[in-house]
């Protein structure tokens with residue numbers, strides 16, 4: 001999972017002297033220039049000043065929160081969100097992605113909250129109104145996006161409950177219950193209604209599994225002395241392979257809850273791999289597995305032969321190594337400790353939180369130095385009985401399958417097809433491509449609200465790039481039919497590229513998914529998703545071509561003076 005407690009790209013402060021809150025795009029943001037351009041195109045600057053004294057009417061807080069949100073959304077866009085943005089998506093009701101919306105709103109809340117702590121700020125009543133308005137915006141947004149949770153009561157959760165009891169004895173504060181949930185394995189359910197800002201789970205650093213535990217083990221001195229060095233991550237893999245069987249481990253309750261098999265893409269069998277033929281995931285999986293196999297072969301059997309007492313061969317098989325890799329890939333989190341050190345850790349109990357594209361918890365991963373604990377606080381409300389989700393990161397389904405073994409149920413805006421556009425065209429490309437090195441991409445056109453002529457549900461940077469390569473000899477006064485013919489050429493080229501991709505995917509599998517093994521089923525679902533994405537792009541291109549042809553007919557009829 002990614003390190004989620006990123007420093008916010010903006011900063012907001014309350015200065016009493018001017019009675020303003022200042023929202024500022026950080027110059028350290030790697031997308032600073034693109035965001036600045038977008039902000040300016042919408043009439044904003046990289047700094048937004050909100051006058052607190054102007055709280056003159058009852059709707060001030062809501063209106064102000066909505067206008068800060070316009071800016072905050074842009075400040076929190078990532079590369080893909082920025083690429084696929086549409087002009088309409090920056091309206092008070094529109095949003096870019098659910099996660100962006102939550103991050104934008106929560107960062108506003110975070111800065112308004114911190115302005116409260118500023119003793120020199122004398123507008124606390126206005127700040128309180130603003131705080132309430134932001135929370136209301138979060139709640140309104142959440143109410144539109146509630147998902148069903150189906151608990152499987154027949155599944156025994158003794159081991160999970162023992163772990164929770166162990167955690168509570170170790171200082172964990174928990175407002176979640178662990179249960180089996182249809183489609184998720186185990187998951188965490190809110191015991192009571194949780195509000196924005198509530199802490200669902202708090203784990204003291206002493207209950208976190210990090211390199212510190214590994215360094216206290218008897219294998220560390222040996223690992224330290226290995227020629228050419230072994231990375232800390234690899235040492236952690238080797239440590240967990242043995243610790244899982246250590247009956248006196250401090251973390252025995254945690255290891256007891258781990259499955260015998262993780263079922264990620266790294267464990268796909270031959271049939272599943274074959275079923276992925278024609279997809280890029282096939283190559284990704286083969287490469288990832290080859291990399292791990294090479295890593296294993298570099299260590300074994302040498303370590304077992306040189307130190308059989310520390311590395312018993314029966315615990316250090318390739319299968320056990322793969323199990324440990326899957327454990328760390330699918331369950332670890334990057335944590336920033338109070339001293340600033342960034343360490344990959346396993347977090348008991350928090351490891352039961354499943355991923356969502358619309359998570360409840362977006363900010364985690366930084367130890368609170370005041371309490372020396374990790375806090376998982378709510379970025380949106382979670383009702384009692386509802387599953388509480390985390391965000392593992394802005395990952396594509398291929399990444400989630402490879403390292404976590406699932407595909408999100410919701411439409412995933414990060415399922416993107418990268419386009420390898422001929423480099424020679426870059427010479428002619430617009431500023432966005434040439435100066436900022438944008439790679440072009442497409443995704444399911446159902447994400448787009450704009451399927452009108454010249455848009456077609458396709459990303460504007462891609463269309464502009466393809467146009468700029470062809471429009472060299474055109475200018476503002478060039479006749480419309482010439483421009484329309486260029487549009488037709490572009491759409492036909494895209495159709496031919498995507499028809500080729502569709503052909504590579506082969507025929508739709510008619511076998512019932514019910515009888516498939518888990519891996520073949522997941523591979524088939526992934527392939528189907530690819531077909532759906534490509535098919536949506538092809539439909540948009542065909543529909544777009546029809547729009548352009550109709551326009552062309554109208555224009556030619558007008559030119560020849562005949563009625564269309």
Ligand SMILES: C[S@@+](CC[C@H](N)C(=O)[O-])C[C@H]1O[C@@H](n2cnc3c(N)ncnc32)[C@H](O)[C@@H]1O
Pocket residue numbers: 183184185186187330331350351352353354355356403404405406407408409
């Ligand atoms: C950190 S664990 C979460 C707890 C896990 N469900 C369990 O039973 O141990 C990550 C694993 O949970 C599952 N998972 C997480 N999010 C999911 C989702 N949205 N849909 C289905 N499975 C999910 C995947 O198997 C993933 O590898």
